[in-house]
Amino acid sequence: MDSIRVIGGRPLSGEVAVHGAKNAVLKHMVAMLLAPGRYRLENVPGILDVDIMGEVLDHVGATCTRRESVVEVDVPESLNPEAPLELVRKMRASILILGALLARVGSARVALPGGDDFGSRPIGMHLDGLEQMGAVFELRHGVLEASAPNGLAGTDIFLEFPSVGATENLLLAAVLATGKTTIGNAAREPELADLASLLNQMGAKVDGAGTSTIEVMGVPSLSPADHKVVADRLVAGTYALAAAASGGEITVLGCDPGFLRMELRKMQAAGCDVERGDDWFSVTGPERPEPQDIATLPYPGFHTDMHPQMVAFLARATGTSLVTENVYAARFRYIGELNRMGADIQTDGQHVVVRGVEELSGCEVDGCDIRAAAALTIAGLAAEGETIVHDAEHIDRGYDGFVDTLRNLGADIDR
Ligand code: UD1
Numbered sequence: 002m003d004s005i006r007v008i009g010g011r012p013l014s015g016e017v018a019v020h021g022a023k024n025a026v027l028k029h030m031v032a033m034l035l036a037p038g039r040y041r042l043e044n045v046p047g048i049l050d051v052d053i054m055g056e057v058l059d060h061v062g063a064t065c066t067r068r069e070s071v072v073e074v075d076v077p078e079s080l081n082p083e084a085p086l087e088l089v090r091k092m093r094a095s096i097l098i099l100g101a102l103l104a105r106v107g108s109a110r111v112a113l114p115g116g117d118d119f120g121s122r123p124i125g126m127h128l129d130g131l132e133q134m135g136a137v138f139e140l141r142h143g144v145l146e147a148s149a150p151n152g153l154a155g156t157d158i159f160l161e162f163p164s165v166g167a168t169e170n171l172l173l174a175a176v177l178a179t180g181k182t183t184i185g186n187a188a189r190e191p192e193l194a195d196l197a198s199l200l201n202q203m204g205a206k207v208d209g210a211g212t213s214t215i216e217v218m219g220v221p222s223l224s225p226a227d228h229k230v231v232a233d234r235l236v237a238g239t240y241a242l243a244a245a246a247s248g249g250e251i252t253v254l255g256c257d258p259g260f261l262r263m264e265l266r267k268m269q270a271a272g273c274d275v276e277r278g279d280d281w282f283s284v285t286g287p288e289r290p291e292p293q294d295i296a297t298l299p300y301p302g303f304h305t306d307m308h309p310q311m312v313a314f315l316a317r318a319t320g321t322s323l324v325t326e327n328v329y330a331a332r333f334r335y336i337g338e339l340n341r342m343g344a345d346i347q348t349d350g351q352h353v354v355v356r357g358v359e360e361l362s363g364c365e366v367d368g369c370d371i372r373a374a375a376a377l378t379i380a381g382l383a384a385e386g387e388t389i390v391h392d393a394e395h396i397d398r399g400y401d402g403f404v405d406t407l408r409n410l411g412a413d414i415d416r
Contacts, residue, residue: 005374005390005404006415007381009363012249012286013410019237019256020046020070021230023399025192027094028169029199029228030054033074034061034101035177036203038225040074045230046401049394053092060085061098076225080105086112086143096124096166099147100173103136108148113140126167130158134174134182155180155219163188163213163299169196175217176205184215190300191260195231202226232280234260236400238307239375241265243407245273245286246314246383251410258282263303267293267311271318292320292357297328308353309335309376316344317383318357326351335373338366342380342388363388371399378403382412 021044031054033040045051045067055065055072060083064075082102089095089112102109113124128138134153139146155178160167168188175182187193189211197210203226206218237256244251245268258265258277265282269275272287293315297305305328315322316339326332336346336353341364345356361384368374374395381388393416396403404416 002391003393003416005378005393005396007378007388007390008413009361009382009384009386009388011247011382011411011413013244013247013251013382013407013412014249015410016252016254017240017406017410018254019232020044020401022192022195022233022235023048023050024165024190024235025195026051026230027054028097028192028196029230030058030065030074031097031101032173032196032199032203033076033225034058034063034080034098035105035173036223036225037076037078040076040225041227042072042074043070043227043229045070045072046233048399048401049397050092050094050399053088054094057084057088057095057098060088061102082106082108083110084112089113094166096127097170097173099127099145100131100170103131103147103149104153104174104177107152111145111147113143113145124166126160126162126164127170130160130167130171130184131174133158134178153178155182155217157183157185159185160187162186165190165193168193168215172197172200172207172210172215172217175219176200176207176223178219180219182217182219184217185213187213187215188299189213191231191234199226199228202228232256232260235304235306237261238264238304239310239379239400240406241268241282241284242307242310242314243379243382244410245284245290246317246379247412248286248288249411250283250285252281252283254281256280256282262301264307264311267295267303271315289357290315290318292318292322292355294323296325299328305329305332306372308332309372310379312336312346312353312355313339313376313379315355316346316358316361316380318355320357322355322357324353324355326353334369335376338369338373338377339380341366342384344380360385362386365389365391368392368395371395375400375403378407382407
């Protein structure tokens with residue numbers, strides 16, 4: 002197990018160019034299964050989840066080759082419609098091959114997904130929607146066996162909640178279904194809009210991605226395309242909060258600040274100086290933040306994947322903040338670790354009560370998951386003394402060159 006060692010107290014300063022979004026590229030790789038041929042993806046981050054998705058694709062019969070930030074995928078005519086348990090367990094996004102394989106091959110065998118440890122993450126909405134399109138499911142020995150005996154047919158689907166994964170699975174299924182599919186109460190995430198843009202480049206007819214109603218007119222076949230992956234707003238937001246928590250300043254390049262509207266607004270309200278351009282923004286942190294009330298919500302609300310990093314920043318606020326987690330039932334393991342650093346944070350149901358303290362003090366903490374590990378590193382940058390974040394591999398799932406990037410910004414940090 003790797004650890005990140007950080008000595009706090011140095012304000013960060015400088016520029017960071019943001020790499021492509023994990024939550025986009027993983028879906029793009031699955032979308033490529035929809036048509037045989039050779040694809041080229043640019044701006045692909047060097048992160049573990051891309052490697053895992055590459056293994057999933059290999060298993061299905063496609064070949065992925067990476068050269069720096071370019072991934073080329075060769076998809077054969079015939080696919081093995083199966084996702085192995087050991088890979089799906091590692092990464093929940095693998096469940097998306099269900100929609101793609103049902104659309105392309107008419108059947109799929111997918112082990113039920115694992116993923117991060119923040120409460121149960123069911124897939125009922127994925128299955129309900131696919132059933133409405135004509136899919137049939139049977140669960141046998143932990144493996145979901147899916148088929149579409151009469152093919153998939155477009156229909157009107159209205160989601161109970163704007164689930165990102167369910168919207169994407171249905172979108173992947175709908176592009177090759179017969180007729181028109183309407184997905185109401187759809188997720189509006191920029192990464193999903195980027196997926197729709199790749200699908201349209203492949204010849205799909207998708208309208209309204211990025212709004213809460215997506216309309217898809219099915220086409221008989223698609224063809225390969227090249228695509229540049231949209232910037233990772235979560236990486237952008239994490240570095241912005243790291244700089245702010247250290248009392249420093251940062252310019253983030255290559256990311257539309259509109260993707261982080263709510264997050265930047267809260268940073269500004271907390272006392273950060275924020276400047277915005279078309280595809281860049283800069284943040285200068287206050288000496289200590291002012292407390293904030295925040296509720297996580299689907300896009301364009303405050304992103305749940307920015308919640309732990311924001312709490313790490315607010316741990317040193319001049320008063321009490323209330324952060325309400327509305328997306329996941331449990332995303333609180335990092336709190337015990339922050340409290341070991343001297344933070345004063347309690348949970349009450351879905352609410353996180355953060356009583357700001359003047360100083361955090363470095364110690365050994367457990368990284369728990371991707372964003373928790375990022376949050377604890379942020380706390381370490383703001384703390385007095387040395388912090389060791391254990392299980393740092395979690396960081397590799399979503400951040401390319403995390404430690405080097407922070408070191409280049411002036412942090413005293415190593416792995
Ligand atoms: C995606 C992101 C993840 C982010 C999340 C919310 C990827 C690879 N991951 O995850 O980083 O935190 O969006 O922005 O893109 N739910 C159900 N039933 C369903 C589907 C979802 O109850 O059928 C619940 C989940 O348990 C969860 C909530 O809805 O509590 C949000 O899930 P969803 O939006 O589907 O997130 P993911 O696509 O899994």
